[in-house]
Every structure is written in structure tokens, then in C-alpha cells.
Amino acid sequence: METKEQLPNATLILVFGILSIVSCFCYGIFGLIFGIIALVLSKNATTLYNANPEMYTGYENVKAGKICAIIGVVLSALLFLLMIIYFIFIGAMLPWSEIMEGGY
Secondary structure (H helix, E strand, O other): OOOOEEOOOHHHHHHHHHHHHHHHHOOOHHHHHHHHHHHHHHHHHHHHHHHOHHHEEOHHHHHHHHHHHHHHHHHHHHHHHHHHHHHHHHHHHHHHHHHHOOOO
16 A cells, blocks of 8 residues: 655645735735745645645645635735835825925
8 A cells, every 4th residue: 555645845835825814914025925935836736736646645735725825915916006006195195295385
């Protein structure tokens, strides 16, 4: 009987997926980084698992990590986009505040 081995990086994918959700509120950057790394690693692990599924265990961690990474990337991208729009809006309003105060 063959012994099954753990998929490479299965636990790391799950950890990075969870970290992408947790860190998505850090201006969106860290959540994007962790999420993208988890998605790339999960793609490689899924390809390896699909080639020989009876040889590996831990595919549940890969699937859960991939779902968490997708959620984290979406939340991080939305927050990052919101931060960019916010800073553009504030930057556009700064000259108007000086005009209203009688600076010009």
C-alpha cells in the first residue's frame, strides 16, 4: 500500500489565504500580496493534485486557502481602490480650501 504525502505548501496556502483576509484592512497592500501569493501557490498545488490525486492529501486546505485568498484579494482591491479615490478627492479639494479661506 502506498503512503500518501501532503501536498506541498497546502498549509502555507491556507495561512496566506487567511492572512489576506485579516490584513486587507492595512491599506489593501498586504492583503493583495498575501492573496496573490496564495492564489499562485494554490494553482501549482491544484495542477499537481489533478495530475495524480490518489498520491496526495491536503487538497481541502488548498481549496479553503484559495477561497480565502479570493475573498482577501477582492476586499483588498476594493479597499485599495477606495483609498486611491479618497486621496485623489482630498488632493483635488486642497486648492479649493485655500480659495475659500481667502488665500488667493
